[in-house]
Amino acid sequence: MQILKVRQGDTSAPQRHRRLTHSRQLGWALNGPCSERSAALFALYKPMLDARQTHRDLPDAPPWVVAQLGQSLDGFVATETGDSYYVTGPHSLVHLHRLRALCDAVLVGAGTVAIDNPQLTTRRVPGQNAVRVVLDPDARLDGRSRLFNDRQSPTLWLCDARHAATARERLAALMPTDAAANHASTEVVAVEGLLEKEGLPCQYLPPRAVAALAERGLRLLFVEGGGVTVSRFFRSNALNRLHLVVAPVLIGQGRRGLQATAHDVMADCPRPPARMLILGDDLLWDLDLRA
Ligand SMILES: NC(=O)c1ccc[n+]([C@@H]2O[C@H](COP(=O)([O-])OP(=O)(O)OC[C@H]3O[C@@H](n4cnc5c(N)ncnc54)[C@H](OP(=O)(O)O)[C@@H]3O)[C@@H](O)[C@H]2O)c1
Secondary structure (H helix, E strand, O other), X not given: XXXXXXXXXXXXXXXXXXXXXXXXXXXXXXXXXOOHHHHXXXXXXXXXXXXXXXXXXXXXXXXXXXXXXXXXXXXXXXXXXXXXXXXXXXXXHHHHHHHHHHOOEEXXXXXXXXXXXXOOOOOOOOOOOOEEEEEOOOOOOOOOOHHHHOOOOOEEEEEEOOOHHHHHHHHHHHOOOOHHHHOOOEEEEEEOOOEOOOOOOOOEOHHHHHHHHHHOOOOEEEEXXXXXXXXXXXXXXXXXXXXXXXXXXXXXXXXXXXXXXXXXXXXXXXXXXXXXXXXXXXXXXXXXXXX
């Protein structure tokens, strides 16, 4: 994203970049006249810009985590067969790539890797590739997925410490003779206590994953899906923000989108502060989960 190229005190920045300024009190601000649309887009990304700055200024600042899900009107992120190309429209895809460009790391669940075989690189906007992180607590992936092998960006395969050796063995088995070079960009990260309970589906602890990434200097995190992973982070209170993009499409039956904790009475249901932004035909709900 062009605006990210602006730095405090950077007088060489082209004129169109100079309206962004930073102060300790206000964080990043967009100054001068601008369209309503520009102001709304800036407001959407400001929390991430501020978090980046805080991490630069304060080495001990806590991690900051945003998640995004693109779901149908009836609450699904993919069909039953796992097809999700595409739930949301092109404007929302640009937004997705902006989040990748803004964050230190982009994290997805093992199901998304197994089904989509994604690249997770920044392609629809200018910007750097984030470090790619695959959350696979019990090491069920086979290591053949594209992102483990394409060397487009460093990739971390996050497993519970009890299963990390399995993942390492799989990677090693796939290596050609000149292997170290080939797989240099993929690393298995063993996380102590990632799995809360052995043998139960999805019983892992997102805060342990966040802490393990922070130890590696990855503190601005983007959780890109799928529905199970984002819901797990949401229910563990591990998210600062959630961008829920709702597309005018009906899937009927499929992979579930956001699943919150159930409540018996409406008065107990969380209603986080929210703003809306139109993205083409889609509606983005920007939920502030730390307000
Ligand atoms: N629209 C969007 O925004 C969006 C974004 C990303 C992905 N997607 C779609 O979401 C779907 C995947 O999401 P999800 O919620 O099902 O999963 P996910 O959150 O990506 O990953 C976690 C789930 O994957 C399962 N899993 C673990 N290893 C697996 C393997 N080797 N093969 C298959 N599944 C495995 C886990 O099973 P256990 O419960 O047994 O541990 C867990 O249920 C895909 O169809 C993808 O296209 C949509």
